[in-house]
Amino acid sequence: MQYLLMIYxxxxxxPEYGTPEFGKLMTGYQTMTAEARDNNVFEGGEPLQGIETATTVRVRNGKTEITDGPFAETKEQLGGYYLLNCKxxxxxxxxxxxxxxxxxxxIEVRPIWDLTSVSE
Structure with missing residues (x-):
């Protein structure tokens, strides 16, 4: 089954970019990704650019509204994800x-809904 692991x-x-602690963090990501690949569960994953690059789209009463920024005001922000196929x-x-x-x-873990198994 596929799971989306969302990183907040x-x-x-x-750690701040360019510090030794940041390098250690990135090494941890490389290790985790390599393990998921080696175990054939890795299906995808990427870091996201900062929230200052986000654009949110809403449609209300047939009118499209586009705003800069994430969809909600929150302290924790979505920074990346992994898509894994786990047992x-x-x-x-x-x-x-x-x-x-x-x-x-x-890390929020959510199963992917397999719509191919839903009958009409």
Whole structure:
């Protein structure tokens, strides 16, 4: 089953870019990604650019509204994701715990709804 592991943290909560601590964080990501690839569960994953690059689209009463920024005001921001194909939720959670940002942020794990199995 596919699971989306969404990586959230507050801006400035993690190590600063260019510091040795940031290098250690990136090494942790490389290690986790390599493990997921080696175990054939990795299907995708990427970091996202900062929230200052976000654009939100809403349609209300037939009118499209476009605003700069994320969809909600929150301290924690979506910074990236992994798409994994795991045997069950427990396996997905074990990978989520290995994501370095879990130490200062949070990882939301959600199963992907397989719409191919839904009959009309």
């Amino acid at each position: 943290s507050a801006q400035g909560a993690g 069950d939720l427990d396996e997905a959670l074990s990978y989520a715990a290995k994501i370095p940002t879990a130490e200062f942020g949070s």
